[in-house]
Amino acid sequence: MREGRVIRAISGFFDVFDDGNVVRCRARGVFKVKGTTVLVGDFVRYEPTGTQEGVIREVLERRTELIRPPIANVDHVVIACSFVTPDLNLYMLDKILLLASVARVEPTIAFTKADLASPENVRAICDLYRRAGYTAMAVAAKQALGVAEIRARLQGRVTVLAGPSGAGKSTLASALAPGMAFKTGEVSGKIGRGRQTTRHVELVRLDDDTWMADAPGFSQLQVPVASRDVKHHFPEFRAWADACAYRDCLHLDEEACAVRRAAEEGRVAPSRYASYRQLYQEAREQELNAY
Numbered sequence: 210m211r212e213g214r215v216i217r218a219i220s221g222f223f224d225v226f227d228d229g230n231v232v233r234c235r236a237r238g239v240f241k242v243k244g245t246t247v248l249v250g251d252f253v254r255y256e257p258t259g260t261q262e263g264v265i266r267e268v269l270e271r272r273t274e275l276i277r278p279p280i281a282n283v284d285h286v287v288i289a290c291s292f293v294t295p296d297l298n299l300y301m302l303d304k305i306l307l308l309a310s311v312a313r314v315e316p317t318i319a320f321t322k323a324d325l326a327s328p329e330n331v332r333a334i335c336d337l338y339r340r341a342g343y344t345a346m347a348v349a350a351k352q353a354l355g356v357a358e359i360r361a362r363l364q365g366r367v368t369v370l371a372g373p374s375g376a377g378k379s380t381l382a383s384a385l386a387p388g389m390a391f392k393t394g395e396v397s398g399k400i401g402r403g404r405q406t407t408r409h410v411e412l413v414r415l416d417d418d419t420w421m422a423d424a425p426g427f428s429q430l431q432v433p434v435a436s437r438d439v440k441h442h443f444p445e446f447r448a449w450a451d452a453c454a455y456r457d458c459l460h461l462d463e464e465a466c467a468v469r470r471a472a473e474e475g476r477v478a479p480s481r482y483a484s485y486r487q488l489y490q491e492a493r494e495q496e497l498n499a500y
């Protein structure tokens with residue numbers, strides 16, 4: 210038996226990276242019985258059946274598991290959020306930050322297309338998220354701005370790129386891993402069929418310990434946490450929550466809520482607080498619809 214990392218899933222086969230080799234495996238036996246699935250990102254035990262072929266026998270324990278995109282053992286998510294086309298959507302960003310927090314995947318925020326925004330706007334937005342406790346940087350992939358900083362954050366980890374279509378994920382991926390073809394949304398002049406999208410899930414190797422996936426998903430998810438727990442995923446609330454009148458304050462319309470007051474006074478970013486209220490409401494509606 211050998212061990213390796215699943216880096217690609219293609220119609221019933223799994224490509225397993227093992228010590229520099231890629232071994233095409235089937236998953237047989239135990240899986241049908243136990244209902245276990247193999248995800249890209251899984252570490253597996255497999256039995257070689259040829260020089261480049263094998264059968265997966267066991268999936269090793271997962272550290273993390275994302276559902277959309279379906280990838281196991283992701284350590285890090287780079288959230289691409291463009292200043293223009295599409296316009297900056299802080300609610301969507303805050304929702305992905307919540308999803309990452311619930312999945313225990315560390316986020317880095319990449320504000321993309323910074324070359325198309327004013328320097329003041331770029332600084333204000335980056336500062337807003339840094340003050341909230343996040344790692345945030347401006348990226349202009351074509352000018353190589355921010356690319357080396359993001360590359361340094363990837364080292365030794367498995368990273369997924371998240372963010373809405375058109376935000377610049379594939380462009381950033383290509384800048385991070387030159388020579389590894391990632392599809393971009395550039396409209397083909399000849400055919401004019403519109404955008405190509407990256408649909409399949411695949412880990413791309415930057416080095417043996419550093420992997421990256423440019424996979425759609427993430428933003429379409431429901432709020433994956435109980436409404437009363439959404440507040441725990443807003444790290445900047447913690448400094449204020451102790452001063453709320455009620456110990457289990459939800460920071461909504463309660464009397465003497467220190468978090469709401471901090472948002473009114475601008476000590477907590479009003480956009481973050483507005484996102485919190487909206488995410489709470491979304492979670493609440495999901496709960497009510499479940500009965």
Ligand SMILES: Nc1nc2c(ncn2[C@@H]2O[C@H](COP(=O)(O)OP(=O)(O)O)[C@@H](O)[C@H]2O)c(=O)[nH]1
Binds near residue numbers: 289323376380396
């Ligand atoms: N000006 C500018 N355009 C960018 C930048 N990054 C991506 N784009 C453009 O934005 C469009 C969408 O990029 P793409 O990487 O396909 O986005 P994805 O859908 O998130 O993968 C393409 O036309 C890119 O050329 C950037 O940093 N600056």
Ligand SMILES: [Mg+2]
Binds near residue numbers: 378392423
């Ligand atoms: Mg893309």
Ligand SMILES: [Zn+2]
Binds near residue numbers: 454463469
């Ligand atoms: Zn409160």
